[in-house]
Structures are given as C-alpha cells and as structure tokens.
Amino acid sequence: MVLGLLSRESGETLIDQIVRSVAARIDDRLLRGGARMPSIRAFAAAHGVSAFTVVAGYDKLVASGYLESRRGAGFFVREPAAMELNLAQRRPGGRRRTGEAEREHPGVKPIDVVWLVRNMFRQMPHGQMPGTxxxxxxxxxxxxIGNALRAVSRQNANLLIGYGVPQGFLPLRQQLQLKLAELEIAAAPEQIVTTAGVTQALDLVAREFTRPGDTIFVDDPAWFLMFGSFAALGAKVVGIPRLADGPDIAQLAELAALHKPKLYIINSVLHNPSSTSLSAAKAFQVLRLAEEHDFIIVEDDIYCDLHPGVAVQPATRLAALDQLQRVIYLGGFSKTMAANLRVGFIATSPERAERLADRKMLTMLTTSDIGERVVYKVLSEGSFRKHIDRVRARLDGIRAKTIRQMERVGLKVDVVAPAGMFVWADAGCDTNVLTEKAMAHNMLLAPGSLFSPKQLPSTRMRLNVAAMQEPAVWRFLERELGRS
Known part of the structure; x- marks a missing residue:
C-alpha cells in the first residue's frame, strides 16, 4: 500500500498525514475490514519515513478505532461492525453520522457531490488536489487579511458584539456599489444584501422565488453544489447545454417553452468548470428569452476578479445589460480573498433586495458583521487590486504550459479559455473510475459526472491549473492515460 507523497513542507506532521490518509482510505472502503496493514518496516521504507513515525501513526489509528493491533501478527483494519460500535460509543447519543449507514453495505462509496465536497475539506496537500x-x-x-483583522479588533468593542443589520454592513455595501459601477452595473447600497458566500446567496434566491414543483434551469455543465440544494427545496433542476460562448440558445428556447422555469442560474464570466465567457450576442438572446418566458436570471459572478476586464478580453455581464431588472447578480470573495470569511452579496432591484433581506433575517438573522468589516477594510485600502493583479499574472504564467502538459499525458482540451483557473478536459475514459484510482494515491480529481444535474458517467473532468504543479500528479495521469 502506497499513500502517495508525504510532504515535509505542508505544515502537517508526517504522523498526522499518515493518520489522515489511512483513515480516508478506510472511510472510502479502499481498505476493507480485516485487511492486514503493511509491516512497520515495509511502510517506513515505502514512504521514506522512520519506523518511529509509522508506529506513532498506527497507534493513533488504533486509538481512533480504525485499526487494531494483534500481538505477534501486526496491525489490521477493524471489521466494520467493531468500527461502527467504537465510533458510535464515542458520539453523543450513540448516533451515527449521516452517510455512515452506507458502510454496512459492500462496495465503495459512490462518487457524488457530497463525496467530492467532503474530500475537498480533507487536509491533503493542495498540490495533490487538481480537482479543487x-x-x-x-x-x-x-x-x-491579518492586518485588516487587527484593525477591526481595535475598533470600539461595542461595535463588534451585536448582530449587525440583516442587509449587511453599510460601508461594505457602499464599497460594493463602487465595485459594481466599474462593471457598469448601477446598484445603490439599498439594492445590495450581504450573504455568507454565493452558496447562501443562491439558497436565499431559490427559497424566495421558487416553490416546490417549480423548475430551475442551470448550465450543463455547472457548479455541482446547487443541484442537490435546489432538489432539496422540491425544485426540478434542468440542465441547459453550455457551449464555448454561452448556452445553447435553441435548447434554452425549447426547454423554456416546455418547463416555464422560475430561475436560470448562469456564470456569464469565467464559467465553472470551463472558464469560458458569455458572448454579447448570446447575452441579448438569453435576456430576450427570459422576457418571453418570464423567468428571472441569476448571474453568479464569483470569478469576476479573475477576469482581466473588457479592455483586455471581451466579457458581457447580463446585469450590466439589464441593470438588475430581470437579473439578480451574485458575487463574493471566497475565491480571491479568503474562503474562511464567507462574505458574498446579492445585487438586485430595491423591491427584491428588501424581500431577500427579510428572508435572510428569518433564516439566520444576520451574517457576520466582523467578516464584512474585514472585507471592507481590505477593499477600501486598495491592496486588493494589486493582489488580484498578481494572482492573474501567476495564472497567466502557468496556464499555457500546464495545458500543453495535459495534452502530452493524454488529456484533450478542446476549448482553451484565456483567463481563469479551470480547464474542462476530456480524459477519454470514465472519470469516475479515474477519480477512484486517484484517491487511492491520495489525490483528488473532480469527475465530469458531478457537474451535470443528470449525474451520468462522463469522460470529462475539471482541472485547476494552479493545483497541478506536483510531479506525482503528472506521473499518475501519464500512467493511467497511457501517455508518456
């Protein structure tokens, strides 16, 4: 058994890396109950670590209920029944976590959206997560971020201990008004509602403007997390084929006439997972169909800051054309500033903004005023622009080289977007299977099946060019795709 690369520079101890990696393989049924673990000497030799490190790791896994030690025989994976009992005894009320019942059945856990998100939050080295x-x-x-946090902490303490206001920290909304004006979107502060990231923004919009049984259109492929979220609200999720310049307009027209959707969620700029952008011609056609079939367009522009601007590359935002009449615009800073701050926003008409602020208040009262103050501080002091320029320059410096390397190992990239961090590549094989193999080597891929509401097997996968600088990733792809 080889876990993949153990990093001495990751900030995580070698012992903890071993524990996390072995536990993950047991959780995902890649190591079955009763399986004998490699001897301490063999494990140490295979991973270039000391025997002491392996012993410490194995002992931690025994203490957490994943392994058992048999005198004179070595270490073994606990049988599922024993593991379940051990874990249940260590949880309040003896209840199992959601999804643990799946371990009672044979076979590997299915690769689904929850699987991918759960593994994205594992503390594996970023260089081994090309699917992130x-x-x-x-x-x-x-x-x-640290300077802004310190500055906020020095403010009047009474300002930091209350709820804030449901619509969001006013100075931040005023700053966002300026940011949107640069995109030619006119939005007064009362038209902006802050949220806990774009994820919450989408949830609020769906809850406010749809009812069980309504249809929501999404791009296909598109960001996977919203599929399950919308379905849980009782909505029917229908995919609109996404082309290099935007949606398939003929399909959009046909399906709109058939389903009469309430919402259409779209990435106009730097679409996830392809990094392509909407053309002006397609934008006008989408707005025309929205008017004809009376649906609201929800424009998710979370990757806004990774685009260099229309002076450098064409980019058309529906909200700029429509001026927030039929378009609800979403943005945030998790991709470019700090995901942990969870600060996003909604810009829309005054009437819809009031409704959404009320919905937010009924859902969670307010978002974190402290996080919003930190984001405001970073935006208002001007350093964010320079930071974004550096990020874009780094992406530009590695994108073409990384794509050439993808093609050398057997991946096909038929659309090369000039900006953004994602590539929508064709592996020529079932990427669910490829993803299972990668996880066995402690690497995370993002298979194409997850990016479609139909969740069917796909040869496509999303790759992050910024997370493909680890040689072990390329060696794995070369071996599995048959190219050298």
Whole structure:
C-alpha cells in the first residue's frame, strides 16, 4: 500500500498525514475490514519515513478505532461492525453520522457531490488536489487579511458584539456599489444584501422565488453544489447545454417553452468548470428569452476578479445589460480573498433586495458583521487590486504550459479559455473510475459526472491549473492515460 507523497513542507506532521490518509482510505472502503496493514518496516521504507513515525501513526489509528493491533501478527483494519460500535460509543447519543449507514453495505462509496465536497475539506496537500475549486493558500494575501483583522479588533468593542443589520454592513455595501459601477452595473447600497458566500446567496434566491414543483434551469455543465440544494427545496433542476460562448440558445428556447422555469442560474464570466465567457450576442438572446418566458436570471459572478476586464478580453455581464431588472447578480470573495470569511452579496432591484433581506433575517438573522468589516477594510485600502493583479499574472504564467502538459499525458482540451483557473478536459475514459484510482494515491480529481444535474458517467473532468504543479500528479495521469 502506497499513500502517495508525504510532504515535509505542508505544515502537517508526517504522523498526522499518515493518520489522515489511512483513515480516508478506510472511510472510502479502499481498505476493507480485516485487511492486514503493511509491516512497520515495509511502510517506513515505502514512504521514506522512520519506523518511529509509522508506529506513532498506527497507534493513533488504533486509538481512533480504525485499526487494531494483534500481538505477534501486526496491525489490521477493524471489521466494520467493531468500527461502527467504537465510533458510535464515542458520539453523543450513540448516533451515527449521516452517510455512515452506507458502510454496512459492500462496495465503495459512490462518487457524488457530497463525496467530492467532503474530500475537498480533507487536509491533503493542495498540490495533490487538481480537482479543487480554490487557489493555493500561498497565492492568497494572508498579510492583508491579518492586518485588516487587527484593525477591526481595535475598533470600539461595542461595535463588534451585536448582530449587525440583516442587509449587511453599510460601508461594505457602499464599497460594493463602487465595485459594481466599474462593471457598469448601477446598484445603490439599498439594492445590495450581504450573504455568507454565493452558496447562501443562491439558497436565499431559490427559497424566495421558487416553490416546490417549480423548475430551475442551470448550465450543463455547472457548479455541482446547487443541484442537490435546489432538489432539496422540491425544485426540478434542468440542465441547459453550455457551449464555448454561452448556452445553447435553441435548447434554452425549447426547454423554456416546455418547463416555464422560475430561475436560470448562469456564470456569464469565467464559467465553472470551463472558464469560458458569455458572448454579447448570446447575452441579448438569453435576456430576450427570459422576457418571453418570464423567468428571472441569476448571474453568479464569483470569478469576476479573475477576469482581466473588457479592455483586455471581451466579457458581457447580463446585469450590466439589464441593470438588475430581470437579473439578480451574485458575487463574493471566497475565491480571491479568503474562503474562511464567507462574505458574498446579492445585487438586485430595491423591491427584491428588501424581500431577500427579510428572508435572510428569518433564516439566520444576520451574517457576520466582523467578516464584512474585514472585507471592507481590505477593499477600501486598495491592496486588493494589486493582489488580484498578481494572482492573474501567476495564472497567466502557468496556464499555457500546464495545458500543453495535459495534452502530452493524454488529456484533450478542446476549448482553451484565456483567463481563469479551470480547464474542462476530456480524459477519454470514465472519470469516475479515474477519480477512484486517484484517491487511492491520495489525490483528488473532480469527475465530469458531478457537474451535470443528470449525474451520468462522463469522460470529462475539471482541472485547476494552479493545483497541478506536483510531479506525482503528472506521473499518475501519464500512467493511467497511457501517455508518456
């Protein structure tokens, strides 16, 4: 058994890396109950670590209920029944976590949206996560965030202990008004509602403007997390084929006439997972169909800051054309500033903004005033622009080289977007299977099946060019795709 690369520079101890990696393989049924673990000497030799490190790791796994030690025979994976009992005894009320019942059945856990998100939150080295949706931590401006946090902490303490206001921290909304004006979107502060990221923004909009049984259109492919969220609200989720310049207009017209959707969620700029952008011609056609069939367009522009601007590359935002009449615009800073701050926003008409602020208040009262103050501080002091320029320059510096390397190992990239961090590549094989193999080597891929509401097997997968700088990733792809 080889876990993949153990990093001495990751900030995580070698012992903890071993524990996390072995536990993950047991959780995902890649190591079955009763399986004998490699001997301490063999494990140490295979991973270039000391026997002491392996012993400490194995002992931690025994203590957490994943392994058992048999005198004179070695270490073994606990049988599922024993593991379930052990874990249940250590949880309040003896209840199992959601999804643990799946371990009672044979076979590997299915690769689904929950699987991908759960594994994205595992603390594996970023260089072994080419399927991740974020930039490497060392690309972020942690110094600016730290300075802003310290500045906020020095403010009047009474300002930091209350709820804030449901619509959001006013100075931040005023700053966002300026930001949107640069995109030619006119939005007064009362037209802006802050949220806990774009994820919450989408949830609020769907809850406010749809009812069980309504239809919501999404791009296909598109950001996977919203599929299950909308379905849980009782909505019917229908995919609109996404082309290089935007949706398939003929399909959009046909399906709109058939389903009469309430909402259409779209990435106009730097679409996830392809990094392509909407053309002006398609934008006008989408707005025309929205008017004809009376649906609201929800424009998710979370990757806004990774685009260099219309002076450098064409980019058409529906909200700029429509001026927030039929378009609800969403933005945030999790991809470019700090995911942990969870600060996003909605810009829309005054009437809809009031409704959404009330919905937010009924859902969670307010969002974190402290996080919003930090984001305001970073935006208002001007360093964010320079940070974004550096991030775009780094992406531009590696994108073409990374795509050439993808093609050398057997991946096909038929549309090369000039900006953004994602590539929508064709592996020529079932990427669910490829993803299972990658996880066995402690690497995370994002298979194409997850990016469609139909969830059917796909040869496509999303790759993050910023997370493909680890040689072990390329060696794995070369071996599995048959290219050298």
């Amino acid at each position: 949706g974020v930039l490497p931590p060392d690309w972020m401006d942690g110094v600016a």
